[in-house]
Amino acid sequence: xxxxxxxxxxxxxxxxxxxxxxxxxxxxxxxxxxxxxxxxxxxxxxxxxxxxxxxxxxxxxxxxxxxxxxxxxxxxxxxxxxxxxxxxxxxxxxxxxxxxxxxxxxxxxxxxxxxxxxxxxxxxxxxxxxxxxxxxxxxxxxxxxxxxxxxxxxxxxxxxxxxxxxxxxxxxxxxxxxxxxxxxxxxxxxxxxxxxxxxxxxxxxxxxxxxxxxxxxxxxxxxxxxxxxxxxxxxxxxxxxxxxxxxxxxxxxxxxxxxxxxxxxxxxxxxxxxxxxxxxxxxxxxxxxxxxxxxxxxxxxxxxxxxxxxxxxxxxxxxxxxxxxxxxxxxxxxxxxxxxxxxxxxxxxxxxxxxxxxxxxxxxxxx
Ligand SMILES: [Zn+2]
Numbered sequence: 001x002x003x004x005x006x007x008x009x010x011x012x013x014x015x016x017x018x019x020x021x022x023x024x025x026x027x028x029x030x031x032x033x034x035x036x037x038x039x040x041x042x043x044x045x046x047x048x049x050x051x052x053x054x055x056x057x058x059x060x061x062x063x064x065x066x067x068x069x070x071x072x073x074x075x076x077x078x079x080x081x082x083x084x085x086x087x088x089x090x091x092x093x094x095x096x097x098x099x100x101x102x103x104x105x106x107x108x109x110x111x112x113x114x115x116x117x118x119x120x121x122x123x124x125x126x127x128x129x130x131x132x133x134x135x136x137x138x139x140x141x142x143x144x145x146x147x148x149x150x151x152x153x154x155x156x157x158x159x160x161x162x163x164x165x166x167x168x169x170x171x172x173x174x175x176x177x178x179x180x181x182x183x184x185x186x187x188x189x190x191x192x193x194x195x196x197x198x199x200x201x202x203x204x205x206x207x208x209x210x211x212x213x214x215x216x217x218x219x220x221x222x223x224x225x226x227x228x229x230x231x232x233x234x235x236x237x238x239x240x241x242x243x244x245x246x247x248x249x250x251x252x253x254x255x256x257x258x259x260x261x262x263x264x265x266x267x268x269x270x271x272x273x274x275x276x277x278x279x280x281x282x283x284x285x286x287x288x289x290x291x292x293x294x295x296x297x298x299x300x301x302x303x304x305x306x307x308x309x310x311x312x313x314x315x316x317x318x319x320x321x322x323x324x325x326x327x328x329x330x331x332x333x334x335x336x337x338x339x340x341x342x343x344x345x346x347x348x349x350x351x352x353x354x355x356x357x358x359x360x361x362x363x364x365x366x367x
Contacts, residue, residue: 030081031088031133034141034191039078039093039356041069041192045140046185047158049073051174053120053164056094058101062120065161066172076194077103078356079133087130093194096350100223102129105145105176106166110146116176119167127332133191140188152179152187199277200353206308208235208289208332212358215242219329222350231348232306232333243328245314247289249305250354256286257340258299258311265318266292268299268311269340270281276336276349283334283337285349290331291320321357 034040042051044066052067056074069075076093095101098323104121105112105128112128123129131153143153154168154177155161161172179187209215220234236242240293249270257269268289276285293315305311316328333339334349 004034012066024217031135031141034079034133034135035082036233038191039076041194042077042143043069043073043190043192044155044186045188045190047155047172048154049158049160049172051077051189052161053092053094057184058092058095058120059079060101060119060121063161063163063166063173064103064118064120065133065163065165065170065174065329066155072307073195079191082130085126085130085146088130089123090131090143093145095120100221103131105147112145112151112176114151114176114178115168116151117168118153118174119166121205122185123232130170136182136188138232139190140182142183142187143189144179145176148176150178150180152183153189153345154184154187156186160162173340198353198356200349201356202355203251204307205354206248207355208248209245210248212355215245216355216358218352222348222352225314225333233329233351234329234331236329240326240329242314243316244293246310246314247292247314247330249307249309249311251285253287253304255299255301255303255305257297258301261318261341263319264288264290264341265320266312267318268295270305270311278349279336279347286335286337286339287341288335290330291316314332332342 007037047066049066050069052065052099054063056072060160072186073094078091078096080091080094082088082089085299095096101120101122104125106117106119107128108116120314127147132146132149133145134144136142145151155172155174156169157171159171165171165173167173168177182188191198215237217236218233218249219236222233223230251272252275253270253272255268257267257270260266270287272285272287276283289311292312296310299311314330316330332351334351336347
């Protein structure tokens with residue numbers, strides 16, 4: 001019901017874009033009705049059961065099958081569109097705090113073909129982890145591998161699956177099967193938005209750019225698979241460069257640092273004075289902006305800032321790549337207290353959790 005209403009609301013917007021834009025909008029290839037960055041329950045139309053990561057286990061090779069619905073993270077998936085490959089990554093929310101495992105195809109003899117099982121895996125096999133989400137009308141979608149669009153995500157029967165039932169005829173298993181047109185009912189899925197229970201998202205922090213629809217790609221993600229010590233996100237423009245764009249304070253707080261050094265470049269560190277809801281030490285959250293071009297003249301250490309206040313502009317100072325589409329970027333991170341430089345001694349938080357509907361596009365493979 002919710003989904004249908006949402007589609008109806010979106011339609012005038014899409015028509016409007018089509019009329020105004022001479023070239024297709026940047027998100028032309030995204031699937032209407034599935035909001036990139038959204039978190040969804042994915043329900044099978046044939047069985048009315050839900051896509052489910054076995055027991056919410058966060059490990060490579062854990063089976064994904066259908067199961068009766070429960071409001072739990074193992075049935076919640078974060079959908080992220082990757083423009084470079086015109087495909088989606090489907091992240092398990094039960095694996096979202098650090099390892100970021102995704103829906104993955106178990107190849108048969110190296111191939112992505114009918115009969116392949118679907119499991120949870122780290123981001124190590126991109127072509128077996130990229131999906132097309134195809135609208136079938138109404139609230140139904142099929143989910144097909146980018147590498148082979150003649151097969152689709154399919155559940156077997158109406159039973160609950162198991163971790164060991166990994167064949168195409170295992171009760172309740174989810175696998176890939178030949179699919180033509182809209183497929184069978186067991187190849188049709190509904191994406192049901194998960195009401196936000198993310199304590200960070202509900203804080204209502206200001207996005208760090210005034211125009212998030214333009215400035216919200218990530219060129220290097222939080223603890224990405226090939227850069228696990230990267231404790232923040234590198235934010236770039238969705239297309240083109242981002243030099244000199246005003247940076248906003250995401251929260252009110254106290255300026256702990258507004259200075260230059262050879263590593264961080266011009267940087268600003270703010271104590272938001274807000275406690276980390278998941279922080280074991282109950283520390284307040286500090287945010288850091290690195291590699292800035294300018295620092296606003298009215299910022300000084302131990303001074304205060306308000307949410308949305310301009311604190312400077314984007315640049316490429318310090319230990320950064322040469323200027324360019326990805327060279328000029330904002331490194332932004334959040335930690336639960338008193339982290340200024342070097343390897344953090346305390347825990348960091350994936351900044352994407354603060355803006356789950358915004359920070360979703362990646363110009364390089366997603367972590
Ligand atoms: Zn960075």
